[in-house]
Amino acid sequence: MDRLGHDFARPDLLLRALTHGSIATATRPDNQRLEFLGDRVLGLVMAEALFDADQSASEGQLAPRYNALVRGETCAAIARQIGLGEVLKLGRSEMMSGGRRKEAVLADAMEAVLAAVYLDAGFDAARRIVLRLWADRLATLEDDPRDAKTALQEWAQAHGMPPPAYEQTERSGPDHAPVFRITVRLADGQQAQAQGAGTKRSIEQAAAQALLDRLEGRA
Template sequence: MDDAAIAEWTRDALGHTPADPALFRRALTHSSHGGADYERLEFLGDRVLGLSIATALYERFPDEAEGQLSMRLNALVSGETCAEIGHAIGIPEMIRLGRQARDDGAQTSSNVIGDVVESVIGALYLEGGLATAERFVLSTWEDRLQTVTAVPRHPKSQLQEWAAANRCKPPAYTLTERHGPHHAPRFTVMVEVAGRGGGSATAEGLSKQEAETEAAAALLAQLA
């Protein structure tokens, strides 16, 4: 992917014409690719996103208490929401990955996609200032600002609740495999809910936590 393609995507998806396409190339580069990656930009973008959303909520909901504003904020900056935004603006097709990470499915990892969304916000902030980054955030999150009020329940929490409601034992997670290079390991986890009506499912992830989450979601789908 050359700088011209990155510049075109930045204009179309982010609404910004980059003066330095290399900055946005870095924002799209996973650590498995080698060279400068998005992690520092993600750190910065996370704070810019939080400030932009918090300011918008403060202005739009003048009568809401701090607790309700915090619930809205946590939902809007959650990894799940960032991943949804990332899919909507075409992040998966733009991420620069090493071969092993790509083979292991990092391109479709919600964690990675959400991280890259924050990193491109960081790049927008560095190049255009807070106004540029905030303009992108507000335009992209607009529909969610009015309607999202709580963080989606985590699949592991949902499965725990299902087990309790159906008088089964709590979910048990087992790491069954770890493979891949040291810099980009892949984890396989099995979750089992023992008891009448329970079951098991297996899933992979770029971290043990992600694999557990994916396994819980897969089992919930079976039990639905």
């Protein structure tokens, strides 16, 4: 893992971080426990970085920025950036179903790798890696980086409506690379659609953004 930028004194930790449940055995545990720890390591680094970067920000301003940096989509994007999917240890069925590209698998593995670094060399080493890999996102973070689904739900609540409803109206493509069409509707009948490859959640986000753009007069 040259792109990670850490030379492991205990390579077994990295091996475990890269081991998916589909290939784990009694003598070769999977990365779930490390993922649990890595999530907390990442959270502390991001909370500390945001707290130090903007001394005047309120908790209400810091929370959505934090969520944008630690959510699964971001962790998966970082994993792709360093080629983590290429070195994952997967069972045959998981590999055949596109596991190296799955957002949840990549996000969990990224967090597990951070935990492995933390256990191998301590918190400062883990912090350095997180701050380097997340540097561009920290530098370009918007003042209010709420995801589209959250923003649309808050819009609906502000207008006295229940949360938006999301419906999968179409699915095509192979199991390892599905294409979804998602429709999002508000209680007053306004709706929008999005279609694309990726995770169902990512297409829901795109549909929510399309409806937000329409509500705000940008489409």
